[in-house]
Amino acid sequence: MRGAARSLRIAVRYTLLLAAAALMLAPVAIMVAGAFKPDALVLPEAGTLRGLFPERVTASNFADVLARTRFGLFLSNSLLVNTAIVALGLVVNSLAGYALARLRWRGRGVILAGVLALLVIPFEAIAVPLFWQVTLLGWRDTYLVQILPFTANAFAIYLFYTFFLELPRELEEAARVDGAGPWRTYLAVVVPNVRPAFASVAVLTFLTQWGAFLWPLMVTSGPAVRPLPVAIATFFTQPPLQWGDILAFGVMMVAPILVLFLLFQGWFVRGVAASGIKG
């Protein structure tokens, strides 16, 4: 009897999980199926189960996207901007966190309080004044304006700071006794010991910046430096409205990050979980 109740409970759980999975997957499935269908069939078939298994698979939508838009340019813009933000951010924020956690200097307390205060301010709150500022600097329509405001990041500094605080001081002292200077100590002893912090910050920065829309929309006026999220919104409003092409654009846009996610999903999930625990 108990065994029956147990297997019933397990069956209920799997049913719930499968239902949730179907709901979560449906939009993705509709997108992928639509990307391989002739434009005229996408909308009429979108609400049907049969529509998920197109009778005639075509790649012409992808060819259309490449012909109608400068997809390669948008992709390389996105890659360049995001790689720069992540790489520069890791260097700047980890060093700042280290200075706050380990070094003694005048004004440290004030800066630390400032970083904590900045945690509260979302980017949207400063977007309008920042836009005005970069306009004065003449930085619009550049890569720089998409990278620089996002390198130093209070949350990343704080995350590194907490990780460095938990690191036993003996490690650094041992390195110093062995004759390593501050940079060697940092690079050879400290950094390898807080790899999870680097991974979390890299993942979180990438996740938030890869989809960035508001700021690039404000600061880019043409395709030259425009990243993918703005490009698909522009393509979406650009007549003729061809759903097949739009969905093909979407598939091409999300495929690289989806591959990254599937390869490194442990890091993604841990990075997000860390934001909850530390924040």
Added chain:
Amino acid sequence: MTTGTQDTRSASWRLDHSAAGDSFVHRRDPRLRILLGVGFALVVVSLHRLPLLLLGLGLALGLALLLNQPLRGLPLFRTLFFMPVVFPMSLVAVVWVLLYAPGEAGPVNAFLGWLSLGSWSPRDFLHEPAWALPAIMLTSIWQGVGFQMVILLAGLQAIPAERYESAAIDGAGGWGRFLHVTLPGLRNTLIFVVVITSILAFRLFDQVRIMTQGGPGEASTTVIYAAVRAAFERQQVARGAAMTVVFFLIVLAVTLLQRRLLRQEREGR
């Protein structure tokens, strides 16, 4: 707030040069009062979003609880539920415009029709005042539920197993364990998730811009959408900047509330 007296040209939103002087400095300006009124109204209006926020939170908690079990194949489900998080919001918004297509062919309408055994009358979700904002929020829930779920799951796994064991010895059933062990143990994580989610609700921009442009009327206009629109479409940078200040004050209030709740708990122990 130096932007308060300046206007700028934006390329994407195509503006013309306009007169300065729309600023905070003019304290008696009736427009400031209107603005504060608008800010207040936006806060009140946002209370309507609470049920949907709670729905999203409930879903995330449900998924986290389901995944916090010794069952086979769970990593696969976790991957699936988390996957939308890596989708850029602008892409999600575009895809959901298709999902919300009016008429029986629209996937959401078709699904609701199937669910209600055909008694659902198809809606034009994004063009009906009562549906536009809930539709946008449902899209946001789809994209963000995996994010909340992962944070809640980490919180669940941090609850010591001994607490469940001693509750079981005391004779607590599944529901009792949930009420007396899981919920108290998850309190801080829940507060954190509620706070970031409600802040996200005020920050909504991408979906609003792509799916409804704030409409119909102003039914789906969020604080940030209103601010950016004021600054770039109506060439009122000062008003836009002031709205973002109102937005910041809202965020600050929510955050201070969070700190207070967390402190209460620490003192309570």
